[in-house]
Amino acid sequence: MTLEELRKQIDEIDDGILELFLKRMACAKQVAEVKRQKGLPIFNETRELKILDDVCRKAGEYGGQARILYANLMAMSREAQHSALGSGTELRQAVLKASRFPNKPRSVACLGEKGSYSHEALSRLYPEAEPVFFPDFPSIFAAVENGRADLGVLPVENSSAGSVNEVYDLILKYRFSIVSAISLSVRHCLASRETELHEIQTVYSHPQALRQCAGYLKKRGVSSAECSSTAGAAKLAAGKRKTAALCSEHAAAQYGLNILDRNVQDSDGNRTRFIAIGQNLLIPPQANKISLCFAVPHRTGTLYTVLARFAASGLNLTKIESRPIPGRNFEYDFYLDFSGSVADPKTLDLLCALSEELTRFSFLGNYSELE
Amino acid sequence: MTLEELRKQIDEIDDGILELFLKRMACAKQVAEVKRQKGLPIFNETRELKILDDVCRKAGEYGGQARILYANLMAMSREAQHSALGSGTELRQAVLKASRFPNKPRSVACLGEKGSYSHEALSRLYPEAEPVFFPDFPSIFAAVENGRADLGVLPVENSSAGSVNEVYDLILKYRFSIVSAISLSVRHCLASRETELHEIQTVYSHPQALRQCAGYLKKRGVSSAECSSTAGAAKLAAGKRKTAALCSEHAAAQYGLNILDRNVQDSDGNRTRFIAIGQNLLIPPQANKISLCFAVPHRTGTLYTVLARFAASGLNLTKIESRPIPGRNFEYDFYLDFSGSVADPKTLDLLCALSEELTRFSFLGNYSELE
Incomplete structure (x- = not known):
């Protein structure tokens, strides 16, 4: 077969899959209604694991792939059920009650x-x-x-x-x-009570800042001395002649120092x-970032099905970090930031669904981030 | 319909999806063969994006979900093509040439x-x-x-x-x-040249260790003093009467100190x-952990389709961390550790495929980790 013929065949297969997928989602909604009437839980782990095992066996060499595909289908189906049932009452209430007005802290x-x-x-x-x-x-x-x-x-x-x-x-x-x-x-500057660069003999700073400016200091041929912080270095330099500090411009201003050189770190970025x-949940109207924390059990693909649901809702991760849960082997907490707002009903639905399904789920906030 | 009837219907839909999925994978293999003969690249971004847009439109309210489902299907199809073509020659060679014998460093x-x-x-x-x-x-x-x-x-x-x-x-x-x-x-211990706890008046350590043992120190009623490291504290305590250090037992032994108390940190874990x-790649036979680094473009779901492929190969993540790429807005590097060995051909195939598809891909090593 030519590439064109093969692609035509794939397109037909894809149409078939889409049709079945949409039928499946429609069934999920009906399942939600039945479960609501009977007060049954949405997540039926036994049934899901059995389906995954069956499909994995039937798919032969593509068992792993099929398992993931179905884990995904079932997660989307749960999502539709949660959405139909308005799950996650506790989180929904907290978000509703959150203050909308940025406070002016004293x-x-x-x-x-x-x-x-x-x-x-x-x-x-x-x-x-x-x-x-x-x-x-x-x-x-x-x-x-x-x-x-x-x-x-x-x-x-x-x-x-x-x-x-x-x-x-x-x-x-x-x-x-x-x-x-x-x-x-x-961004570090070189700040001093002196007014001329050539008068500087010793430069104070935190070891990390000294390292970040090592190339600059070498070129200048000055000696360096460690302090416990960059602000501490500025304070020290304010009291001693022929010295300077590597610190922020903000720190230089705080201690009345002259800025002799700017952006002296060896690399930017x-x-x-x-x-x-x-203490209180505050969600300003322009909030565009959401932070979450949750645990997933150590089963292949569990993190991935959660991320799939973020992706399906069009939410972009801006940070993800895993951390082993102390005392529990092979279980992890995940810290996630993503762009979004709980004012979007779809986003709130997703978070509410996850709050019911995931252990150790915490909604840490929905806020805006300055650059 | 009853729950049982609905589930029967879902099971039938699932059988249909599986059949089409396996047909699709078979087509992918044939596509690989045609591409090999014609020297065509596996990843055809234009075609993939068009399929995703079409499917998203056709799926209506489930557009986001359908998009993810198909991104996943296409990633699996690429995977099958890479595997059929033996992609990733450079990484494959590096792994083959790696030393298998743990070195005895001098x-x-x-x-x-x-x-x-x-x-x-x-x-x-x-x-x-x-x-x-x-x-x-x-x-x-x-x-x-x-x-x-x-x-x-x-x-x-x-x-x-x-x-x-x-x-x-x-x-x-x-x-x-x-x-x-x-x-x-x-685990911090309290170590001293003294032999009795009640003789201790001052405890030296790194600020972090002092914080980790703040409860213990308070209960003992001793004063604390900061050092630049726990080992430095041990060294200091070795030379001064009536003092002790919070440090490791290893450090106490190095400086000939008596261990007056063990596990004095306020919380474990x-x-x-x-x-x-x-300098050289070394992959011991019992290697069970793989570290990778790669970038993904800032398009919804890109990270997730990569993780799906790890999951499909049965590989468990043990660590994931994102990091913004300096100077590029909304692009991220990811650092991943997962359990596995490149001696498993499927794992090596996956890594080789990813090495062709992802920018900034680096295989950092396959090693074993002691506990």
């Missing part, structure tokens, strides 16, 4: 010190709020819980101050929500992401 | 200092090798490249010494491979994963 808890990159993120997100500084993540959550601060700002990527896992653990522990986010370019967390 | 580069958790990982992986210590990731790669060390050991999770991204960037930059891995529980990297 005070915001922040990691590190005056002039830190976290402080810069806070100033961009909440320019009118008073920053309150804390040395670690748990103190920030405690401050928001006991009302010392209205919100907290924390780095969640490229951070040397703690791990992202710790942030997620704390969000789940405190049952807080993500209310906004910002992504900042990490490093960004750090910060989130703001609060 | 010296291994290691992050940090004597007694660090990295040092412990190295000692467990290569008990007979001489450790050589370096302060950062780039120095370790340089040492392996210039032959000062045969291999390098680096932490790739929960690490405060640098980011996982940095490790992956360096592996790709140097074109190194992952040759082994180990996962260590992070923290593990750090370490990998060993080398």
Whole structure:
């Protein structure tokens, strides 16, 4: 057969599959109605596993592929049933009750010190709020819980101050929500109380920043000294002649330093992401990003059928991360960010369906992210 | 209709879909043969996108679902074609030429200092090798490249010494491979030159370890002081009376300290994963873990169709992480670990197919991981 003939044959097969697929979805809706009347659960694991085993056997050399295809078909069918039944009451209620108005926090808890990159993120997100500084993540959550601060700002990527896992653990522990986010370019400047570059003999900074600017420092032939933070380096340089700090322009301004050189990092493109967390769910009208956490059992293809459902709803992942669940072999928590809004009924339906089907499911927030 | 009648109807539909699916796969094989004869590429993006758009339109309210279903069918069809054609020659050759024998490295580069958790990982992986210590990731790669060390050991999770991204960037930059891995529980002990707990007044450690043991220290009523590492704390405590360090037992042994208390961290379950990297691809016979890196274009469902293919081959993901590609909006690199071995022809076929289809595809290694 020629390629054209083969393609024509494939097109006919595809038409047949589509027809059967749509019939199957129509049946799923009827199944939903029967299940509603009889109060039966949507997910029938025994039946699904039996169908998968049967199909895998019947498909011979394509058993693995057929299994995935049917896992997918059944997930879509469940989806249609959940949608027909309005599943996920708890999440639906929480989203309905969430505040729609961006709050104007009076005070915001922040990691590190005056002039830190976290402080810069806070100033961009909440320019009118008073920053309150804390040395670690748990103190920030405690401050928001006991009302010392209205919100907290924390780095969640490229951070040397703690791990992202710790942030997620704390969000789940405190049952807080993500209310906004910002992504900042990490750009170091050389800042000093001196006004001329050639006067600088020693450059202070955090070891990571020193590494990021190693090429620049070598070329300049200056010696370097480590500090515990870039903001700390700025503070130190403000008090000592013939020294400079590698820090953000924000930090230089905080300590009244002159900026002798800009963008001195060896390579561009490093960004750090910060989130703001609060006690209450807040979903501003322009919210365009959703964060979730859930576990999937260690069965081949389980993650994939969940992702298929995001894809089927036209939702794009912007982040995915897996993490082994401590104490349970081969079970994983997944952290996902995707673009979308719960104001879209289809998106809300999907999340509500998943909230019923997945263990350890948490809706972490629907917010907007500044660049 | 009753549930039983509906299910019978669904079963019949499923039989029909399976029949058509198997016909489609048979056509795909014939397409592969025609393409081989004519030297045509397997992936025909224009045709695939047109089919997806058509099917999406025809499926009405289930357009999104139908699109995913067909993206999946076409990916499986490509898979069958790649397999029939033996695609991915470059990767196939590299795997064939890889050494099968675990090497006995004489010296291994290691992050940090004597007694660090990295040092412990190295000692467990290569008990007979001489450790050589370096302060950062780039120095370790340089040492392996210039032959000062045969291999390098680096932490790739929960690490405060640098980011996982940095490790992956360096592996790709140097074109190194992952040759082994180990996962260590992070367990701190209280170690001192003193022999009695009540003599301790000050406890040294890295800020992260101090936080991890904050509850314990509070209960004991001792003051704490920060050091740059847990091993550094052990060294310090060895030289000063009435002090102790929070460090690993390995570090305590390195500095001849008495272990006054064990497992003093507030919660268990923290593990750090370490990998060993080398210049050459080494695939030991018992290798059971594969690491990959690749980019997918920002089109809905692209990641998902790749994961579907892993699932169809029965391969279980053990780790997935996304990372925005610097300078390119909405394009992502993915880092994946999954259980498997390239000695399995089906697994190798899948990787070879992906190596042809995905941009920025890198096979990082096939190794075994100690617990």
